[in-house]
Amino acid sequence: MELDALILSRLQFAFVVAFHILFPAFTIGLASFLAVCEGLWLRTGRDVFKRLYLHWVKIFALAFAMGVVSGVVMSYQFGTNWSIFADKTGSVLGPLLGYEVLTAFFLEATFLGVMLFGWSRVGRRLHFVATCAVAVGTSISAFWILSANSWMQTPAGFAIDPQSGNFYATNWREVIFTASFAPRYVHMMLAAYVTTAAVVLAAGAWQTVNKRSSDPTRWQMRMAAGTLAALMPLQIWAGHWSGEVAHEHQPAKIAAMEGWCETRAVQGTVLFAWPAENDCGLSGVVVPNTSPILFASATHDLQGLDYFDNSAPGRERPPLWMVFYAFRIMVGAGIGMLALGFWGVWKWRSGDIDRPGLFHWAAIPGGALGFIAVLTGWITAEVGRQPWTVYGYLSTADSVAPVSAGAVATSLLVFMIVYAIVFTAGVVYMARIATRGFDDEPPHGKHRAPGSPLGSVDEPAQMPGDIVAAE
Amino acid sequence: MDLPLIWAVLIAVAVMLYVLLDGMDLGVGMLSAFAASDEERNMMNATIEPVWDGNETWLILGGGGLFAAFPLAYAVIMPAVYLPLLLMLAALIFRGVAFEFRHKAVRKPTRLFWNGAFYGGSFAAAFAQGVILGAFITGIETDGRAFAGGEFDWLSPFSLLTGVSVAIGYVLLGACWLVLKTEGETQAKAKRFGARALVGVSLCFALVSIATLFIDPRVTERWGVSMNHIEPGKLLLLAPIPFVGLLAAVQLLRDLTGFAMRRAAPDWRPYVLAATVFLSGYLGLAVSLFPWLVPFQFTIWDAAARDNALGLMLAGAAVMLPAILAYTAYVYSLFWGKVKPGDGYHA
Numbered sequence: 001m002e003l004d005a006l007i008l009s010r011l012q013f014a015f016v017v018a019f020h021i022l023f024p025a026f027t028i029g030l031a032s033f034l035a036v037c038e039g040l041w042l043r044t045g046r047d048v049f050k051r052l053y054l055h056w057v058k059i060f061a062l063a064f065a066m067g068v069v070s071g072v073v074m075s076y077q078f079g080t081n082w083s084i085f086a087d088k089t090g091s092v093l094g095p096l097l098g099y100e101v102l103t104a105f106f107l108e109a110t111f112l113g114v115m116l117f118g119w120s121r122v123g124r125r126l127h128f129v130a131t132c133a134v135a136v137g138t139s140i141s142a143f144w145i146l147s148a149n150s151w152m153q154t155p156a157g158f159a160i161d162p163q164s165g166n167f168y169a170t171n172w173r174e175v176i177f178t179a180s181f182a183p184r185y186v187h188m189m190l191a192a193y194v195t196t197a198a199v200v201l202a203a204g205a206w207q208t209v210n211k212r213s214s215d216p217t218r219w220q221m222r223m224a225a226g227t228l229a230a231l232m233p234l235q236i237w238a239g240h241w242s243g244e245v246a247h248e249h250q251p252a253k254i255a256a257m258e259g260w261c262e263t264r265a266v267q268g269t270v271l272f273a274w275p276a277e278n279d280c281g282l283s284g285v286v287v288p289n290t291s292p293i294l295f296a297s298a299t300h301d302l303q304g305l306d307y308f309d310n311s312a313p314g315r316e317r318p319p320l321w322m323v324f325y326a327f328r329i330m331v332g333a334g335i336g337m338l339a340l341g342f343w344g345v346w347k348w349r350s351g352d353i354d355r356p357g358l359f360h361w362a363a364i365p366g367g368a369l370g371f372i373a374v375l376t377g378w379i380t381a382e383v384g385r386q387p388w389t390v391y392g393y394l395s396t397a398d399s400v401a402p403v404s405a406g407a408v409a410t411s412l413l414v415f416m417i418v419y420a421i422v423f424t425a426g427v428v429y430m431a432r433i434a435t436r437g438f439d440d441e442p443p444h445g446k447h448r449a450p451g452s453p454l455g456s457v458d459e460p461a462q463m464p465g466d467i468v469a470a471e
Numbered sequence: 472m473d474l475p476l477i478w479a480v481l482i483a484v485a486v487m488l489y490v491l492l493d494g495m496d497l498g499v500g501m502l503s504a505f506a507a508s509d510e511e512r513n514m515m516n517a518t519i520e521p522v523w524d525g526n527e528t529w530l531i532l533g534g535g536g537l538f539a540a541f542p543l544a545y546a547v548i549m550p551a552v553y554l555p556l557l558l559m560l561a562a563l564i565f566r567g568v569a570f571e572f573r574h575k576a577v578r579k580p581t582r583l584f585w586n587g588a589f590y591g592g593s594f595a596a597a598f599a600q601g602v603i604l605g606a607f608i609t610g611i612e613t614d615g616r617a618f619a620g621g622e623f624d625w626l627s628p629f630s631l632l633t634g635v636s637v638a639i640g641y642v643l644l645g646a647c648w649l650v651l652k653t654e655g656e657t658q659a660k661a662k663r664f665g666a667r668a669l670v671g672v673s674l675c676f677a678l679v680s681i682a683t684l685f686i687d688p689r690v691t692e693r694w695g696v697s698m699n700h701i702e703p704g705k706l707l708l709l710a711p712i713p714f715v716g717l718l719a720a721v722q723l724l725r726d727l728t729g730f731a732m733r734r735a736a737p738d739w740r741p742y743v744l745a746a747t748v749f750l751s752g753y754l755g756l757a758v759s760l761f762p763w764l765v766p767f768q769f770t771i772w773d774a775a776a777r778d779n780a781l782g783l784m785l786a787g788a789a790v791m792l793p794a795i796l797a798y799t800a801y802v803y804s805l806f807w808g809k810v811k812p813g814d815g816y817h818a
Contacts, residue, residue: 061571062571062572062575065524065567065568065570065571066568068524068527068567069563069564069567069568070564071531072527072530072531072560072563072564072567073560073564075531075534075535075538076534076549076556076560078538078545078549079534079537079538079545079546079548079549079550080549080550080553080556080557081550083545083546083547083549083550083617083618084546084617086538086542086545086546086549087542087543087545087546087616087617089542090538090539090541090542090543090545090546090776090780091542091776091777091779091780092780094538094539094540094542094776094780094784095539095776095780095783095784095787097535097538097539098535098536098538098539098540098784098787098788099784099787100535101528101531101532101535101536102532102787102788102791102792102795103787103791105528105531105532106525106528106532106791106795106798106799107795107798109524109525109527109528110522110524110525110528110795110798110799110802111798111802112524112525113520113521113522113524113525113802113806114521114802114805116520116521117520117521117806118521118805118806121805121806122805164616168777168779168780169777169779169780169783172779172783401546401549401550401617401618402550402617402618402619403550403553403618403622404621404622406622407553407554407622410554410557411553411554411557414557414561415561418561418564418565422564422565422568425568425572425581425585426568426572429571429572429575432575
């Protein structure tokens with residue numbers, strides 16, 4: 001493969017967007033978790049929820065900052081590397097992203113200041129409002145991004161200007177709410193919640209096996225396991241819903257995800273597969289005749305990879321192996337989180353969620369499962385859309401900017417180095433707080449205010465005045 | 472309704488707000504390199520920590536708004552400034568995370584690294600923004616609807632000059648913000664740096680103004696000035712813009728140095744005067760380039776998105792922008808007043 005500006009730009013976009021999505025996925029869930037904790041504290045007055053809030057808001061500050069700086073990069077990628085795409089789709093996608101800035105970014109960024117620094121300056125209720133504003137802001141942001149991305153997957157409500165070749169909207173409702181939008185938005189929001197829950201559970205499990213467990217540890221594990229057990233079944237259903245819509249609108253993506261070799265009326269499920277010297281290019285272990293259950297709504301033959309062979313317009317297909325394996329890894333990670341959730345709830349009910357055991361050793365690496373599922377899920381969705389940027393209308397090769405391969409190689413290298421430094425430091429700092437647990441804080445009385453979100457472990461206790469002022 | 476014109480004004484205002492607000496953040500970042508102690512550095516940073524994130528969002532509105540309202544301009548300008556933009560983004564990444572990380576670093580080398588990332592990133596971001604501005608003014612080579620130049624087209628003595636100008640200008644804004652938000656030794660230091668930066672900015676603005684004369688006759692034609700003649704009618708009409716800036720600069724210099732002042736200026740005034748100086752420069756630039764969005768290639772009407780897209784966004788902006796301005800003002804008022812030692816992350 002020649003490393004031209006196209007492939008380098010694709011690699012760069014994949015790299016910066018994959019890095020970026022880790023943080024929103026985590027902060028969307030964490031913002032809601034914080035809002036729940038603060039709400040429970042206000043409601044019940046129980047100290048444990050306040051301690052949970054003050055603990056996790058420090059990690060939130062770090063994750064949010066990393067999400068912001070990697071997000072600023074994203075807002076320029078379309079221009080620098082995909083300028084033809086930007087010119088052609090600007091009149092359709094522009095307003096969606098514009099609305100994201102206007103309705104979400106300012107809300108999040110501005111009230112984050114109150115959330116992190118306002119503890120001693122506003123009353124409890126107002127501080128809770130600020131936390132909720134940030135949580136709502138993250139969800140609105142996801143709404144517009146999923147809307148824009150879903151339009152690229154299943155474009156609707158538009159026409160193409162015959163002179164300039166530019167897209168323009170004919171029906172905004174159809175543009176914003178395309179066929180794939182609802183399932184994909186639900187799927188992404190649930191993904192954010194379970195990703196955060198898996199992290200919170202893992203941090204609690206770590207504290208437990210290291211004998212740093214305390215009352216908040218117990219509560220955070222209960223809440224996280226409960227969230228996983230409640231949401232993972234919903235998430236699997238949402239994923240299935242998304243798959244059904246994709247099958248209707250992007251059958252080539254489904255054929256690659258499923259590894260269907262031939263077009264048949266009834267297909268099976270390939271559990272795993274390997275490259276082979278046959279027409280299809282793969283051999284695998286297949287559970288036969290599953291499609292009547294999994295694709296119950298399909299009314300015609302299920303097209304396989306033999307149909308999508310790039311031989312004619314309308315028969316383009318995405319690269320097989322990335323889509324095929326990314327999908328399987330995502331499903332595996334999801335099943336892992338489902339199991340952790342049920343296991344954790346069972347431990348909770350039987351009263352030994354804070355007794356170190358096999359469950360805790362499983363839950364610690366399980367903290368990565370959500371991120372793995374988010375990344376592989378997006379790879380499935382985005383690689384599965386290839387060779388198009390706007391599915392069926394604008395090819396990826398026709399979208400790239402007229403920049404030189406050297407410039408893109410430079411920027412890709414710079415981003416890799418910068419992100420490696422920032423990511424390593426950020427993860428170390430977050431893990432340091434998360435694993436240290438609550439034993440650095442007194443069980444009762446004065447706690448550090450969120451005025452010092454980063455003053456978690458290595459800073460002197462602050463002046464006594466500020467918490468008293470807030471209480 | 473002339474939607475492209477309305478959106479051009481809105482985006483110009485967003486970029487102006489970015490310059491005034493995050494410019495001051497970047498300026499404080501650069502000045503924190505000269506803090507006498509970690510305590511003073513923390514105090515300087517505490518003046519901007521609660522608001523920097525909201526301030527930087529105006530840059531996203533500038534970039535995102537350009538994509539949304541003028542996709543053609545976005546598509547032509549961004550590839551043309553590929554490398555300085557990369558520098559700006561990398562610098563903003565380091566500056567942004569350093570806000571948090573510098574407090575988290577336990578060992579001294581990492582603490583020094585993130586402090587360095589903070590002021591180094593602040594300077595590099597400011598400089599890169601100035602270079603981008605210079606490249607934008609000097610014009611971009613296009614073919615059809617796409618950029619057609621080379622990857623170093625942005626590099627010129629002029630763009631380096633604008634790069635330095637913007638960096639010094641941000642130092643001025645940051646210093647004036649510190650005058651407002653701090654007291655005592657730190658404030659006195661801010662005044663000294665502010666006065667020096669003001670002299671630098673004045674020199675730079677004068678140089679940039681003269682240099683634009685040579686860039687394209689169309690820039691100065693509007694001012695009634697060209698290499699061989701002057702039209703007093705045109706010049707007098709627009710003269711108030713630089714004149715107000717000059718007055719503000721003179722008063723600012725007195726405020727910062729206390730020269731010929733019967734009593735000390737109120738602490739809020741330097742920032743307002745510095746903002747006025749910037750505003751005058753910005754307006755002057757806008758007047759020179761209007762209506763070109765990609766200078767001398769595409770006007771705002773050439774580059775605009777479809778009217779239905781602009782209309783939809785205008786409806787949203789009409790509701791959201793006042794709300795954004797209101798809650799931004801609220802948060803600023805919440806954190807009003809002098810920052811004390813130990814404020815911010817340690818309080």
